[in-house]
Amino acid sequence: MPVLLATDVLVWLLVLSVAAFAWYSRRRAHLAAPWARVFRSRTAVASAVVLACYILVGLLDSLHYRPALAARDAGAPVAYSVEARSLLDLGLAPLRERFEKTYSAPLATRLYQREQVELPDGRTARDFPRLRHGGAHLGAEADWGEDVALRALAGLVAAFALWSVVLLCARRTLVRRWPNVPWGAAAAALGAILALAGPVAMLAGGFHVLGTNQVGQDVLYQALKSIRTSLVIGTVTTLVLLPLGIVAGIAAGYFRGWVDDVIQYLYTTLNSIPGVLLIAAFVLMLQVFLDNHGDWFPTTAQRADMRLLGLCAILGLTSWTGLARLLRGEALKLSELEYIQAAHAFGVSHARILARHILPNVAHIVIISLVLDFSALVLAEAVLSYVGVGVDPSTTSFGTMINAARLEMAREPMVWWSLAAAFVFMFALVLAANLFADAVRDGFDPRVRV
Amino acid sequence: MLELQGLQTVLDTPEGALRAVDGVDLDIDRGECFALVGESGCGKSMTALSILRLLPDVARIAQGRVRLGDIDLLALPEAAMRSVRGKRVAMIFQEPATALNPVLTVGRQVAEVLERHTDLRGASVKRRVLELLAAVGIPDPERRYGEYAFQLSGGLRQRAMIAAALAVDPEVLVADEPTTALDVTIQAQILELLQKLQAERGMALLLITHDLGIVARMAGRVAVMYAGEIVEVAPREEFFRAPQHPYSQKLFAALPSASQRAGELAQIPGQVPPLTSAFPGCRFAERCDLAYERCRSEVPALRDLGAGRLVRCHLRETERAAPREARAAGRAAAALAAAPVLLEATDLKVHFPIRRGILRRTVGVVKAVDGVSLAVREGRTLALVGESGSGKTTVGKAVLQLIRPTAGSVRYRGEELTGLSRPALKRHRAQMQIVFQDPYASLNPRMRVADILAEGMRSLGVGSDEADRTRRLDALLDQVGLPAQAKGRYPHEFSGGQRQRIAIARALAVEPRLIVCDEPTSALDVSVQAQILNLLKSLQERLGLAYLFITHNIAVVEYLAHEVVVMTGGRIVERGTVDEVLRAPQHAYTRALLEAVPKID
């Protein structure tokens, strides 16, 4: 049975609107030309490929359903689990279901902690026990090296095969359609990703590639699940931020006078409160609110999702001021321009002037600040989760992963893999987003200082 | 003294290498004023910057030599070049407002040249700076020494720039459009100053300008640039008597003046070809009336005609061009029949409050417009002449109620417009339209031409339906001389002149009786200006439009206007028919203004 989480709806809404916007821009030179400039940059193309992979994982993780429980008898109506799963969970079922007891190192075959184990001769001793799943297929542990090497090699070969097929298909279609895009960079980025993903996928069949955490969960699975949280925070927030920022900024700059005074007052006030504190205050209140209305949410996933959505709304509410300030300045400048004066001379209504003249001419600023905000929001999530005002503790996110890993660093012997996994996944995402944002800024307007 | 040989400067653009300067040969003698003339984009500024090696990052000098005395400036290492800049060759720029550092005092900026190139230090530097400031005619140099650029007027800023440039007696001064950003009266003062300093110091002056009037006043010799090349070099008298290159001839013919009132101005069709392309023949061939086959297939050389005359034209191999026809000074007074008054402004005032203090109380007003009365007659042109800051643009906007006047009345056909609400004004909007100065800021870059033109029609309900409007659109484009395909395109695909045509078509779309033209040609080159002026004139004749023509350009007034009012400091100081005001000015300001205009004949 499909489940619609609130954030799922918004994510797919966003996907739809981005697609609609792309379709709309296609035939409009002033919208399409900057994008063409963006995709002439090699870094932009490469980082777009990386981002696309992340988005793919995120979107797969945004189609939820409740699996049917095995019917006790044939006639009974189908019962559904209270747990909502996503398509990604379905694909990663082996990773999700193979729990260990506690920590285990990447690709390990034994636990990271000594336990009483029963020796073949019946005596017990303290030793590192074999893992339940990691390397369980190995007959003898001595085969480990060979098995890992074989799997990695097989993964590489499969990755190369897939890469070649994609490249062949792309040459027929994409390259012909857009010959100016540096496809070499895209191919290189894709190749690099596949070369990593292939062996990892092969190894994941038999091992915990990135180890397991304290409760024995696969860290790779956690890292993949965190992607959706990051993407949701980075994009859904803009749904709140955009209307507020655009309306307030443009209205203040265009109408001036008391409208400007009121809006400036509002955003100075909001801006005055230190960001983290304001967010913390909001989130604490949200937390109290959710705790007191626990009965509204049938599943824990829905409750956690509501908290995630609330966090997005709060981040949006507290961060529209920057965009509003930028747009106000631009609208002030634009409203003096002669084509606006010409529109006044035609008696064109304010609404029409805003829609036809001001909004299209600030669109580039909106787009630039959107892509720049994305990485800032992803980074903010980690900090907020550390402070304790981030996502619900039951939601997997980079923030919660880091938060948990903090204590593991102090542990002897140290557990480093959770932190390393979070670092690598997050760094790749934010770096790609930052590089892409740079290209977007250059493509749309190199003079905008955001 | 200064000699350029085969200078080629290339700009690296996404469209390929753009040869902004393409094989320029020049030589400038000691103590000479050499004028380099051309329209925008011809490469004259790039030539100047190449001499000093001050090109922007995207540009590079591909080949050629720049000899100063017996050293090649292009071969010098950067450090040695630095001791040439400012010391032997100095430069002043077009925009004194931005060319001075905003956070350093004027004195400091002059002093640093002395400190760089002389052994003067401390108090003696200051003494010398004060002398220099006095020498360039800056009153009260002691006070100005410690002031910042923003505290100086445009003219004083340019004087300060000159003081810094001439601080260590350079042998050559390169002046890149030194007066273009200035008012005509200030321009006259600066030109006079340059002339005086040049004579005193015997330095060579390379004057870069687009204004033939300035050339006539200043230059000893003239070179005309077109599309990156020099097309003609001549001593001044010869050049003005009988320009030899067809392009030079066209430039003269395109200048508006009283003598051409009756007819059309010559216009140069087409545009400067893109400098990224290769040229098999003469670069001007496509726009030249006299071009023949050879012009398109063979590149003309810069031919020496003797007596210091050089010209790049195949036609001049065999014959010389005839002298320019002297312009008839007088002309028949235009009959100013008493056409009915269309729009009348009486005692119009626009005041902007100055707010100060803790509660932002109004402590005073800037009287941008202070009691202006004028009347525009049906089918006639009233020119509103004034310098920057005179309030002329504010009058134009106040007449249209784009700025609400503080006091006074504006009547259109006897109906009062001031105090009407936005919806009530809408009834009159179709009657009065406006064309702005800057063709780049006056068209929304995000709208197609068809939408730009239809906006007014939709808003004011002109045309019965969309089909009717589309029909009108085609007619409009035809009327202003644009192809029908222009409809689907965006403004950035058009040149400045074409954009101004679109702006005129936009105003015409709602069938107005009056158009306020706010300096519609001052951002355009002479040849394009001629096109727009011709268009405005023919539209007036065909449609009986009235123009309120706001301008600072006296020549345009002579060509186009029937009546003139002269404004300064928010007030009108003189009014009358164009002949009365321009031939026999009564007010001292008008006389000063007319005298300051550099004249060709």
Next chain:
Amino acid sequence: MLGYILRRTLYAIPILVGINLLTFALFFLVNTPDDMARMQLGMKRVTPEAIAKWKAERGYDRPLLWNAPAAGMKKFTDTIFFDKSVKLFALDFGRAEDNRDIFNEIRTRMGPSLALAVPVFLVGLMVNITFALGVAFFRATYLDFWGVILCVAMMSISSLFFIIGGQYLISKLWHLVPISGYVGGVDAAKFLVLPVLIGVIGAFGSSTRFYRTLFLEEMGKDYVRTARAKGLAESVVMFRHVLKNALIPILTGVVVVIPTLFLGSLITESFFGIPGLGSYTIDAIQAQDFAVVRSMVFIGSVLYIVGLLLTDISYTLVDPRVRLA
């Protein structure tokens, strides 16, 4: 000038009132004191008596805005709004959950916060400006290219990683400085070296890149060309002309954060166990001590507004166009 400052100060009053109303609404209207009590006392099976007692201890048992039964001024003063929000203006912050006086706590914790924040601010500013100037000087070369890449890469790393990585490398692996903790006096230095270093590194990427943009923007201006036309050396052009102009937006941009240095750094302080206001705030958030959070929101806003005021003043000091206009 004085009138200007006075006017800006007056302008701060409605903003402070707005902040006050906003925090009041957030803390007392979105969730009632009853909700908070239930939350604090553990959700299930809370007796009404326990809630009443909890509220009485904290003075939340009064009406929110208007005490109808009370007499005279008490109608207004004997309310939650007056006691918890209006009194903030008198720096009367009340008591924390552990019954300590918040104002006292803030006063003692300010020192360690400043000891960390001021060096981070000063060193960071110097390092970033120097580096940005260098990168801008070598614009359009490989140095510039890789400098920008470095900045973007460092921007892409969460500050948490810098802290954890720094602690691991320098304290745990190399044993150069203690991993965390704090003592007063001169000995504080050895506890502060690492957090200062990490604070500087954490902000390096974005600031340097921003300053580089500012420098490049200035270098494209006409007056730079004029300066070059005078024959000035490139270094003179950079330092006398470009730097002086670019410092105006940089300095006025950082002035606003100077007062907020008092607040300390949330994350760094809590990781390194520095008993400053940052860790105080974090602890309060994690313990859901609303009185402390409310107080910190108020103080933070006041400091920010002071920062805005200082920005206005600094503009008039550094920029002759503002000073003399």
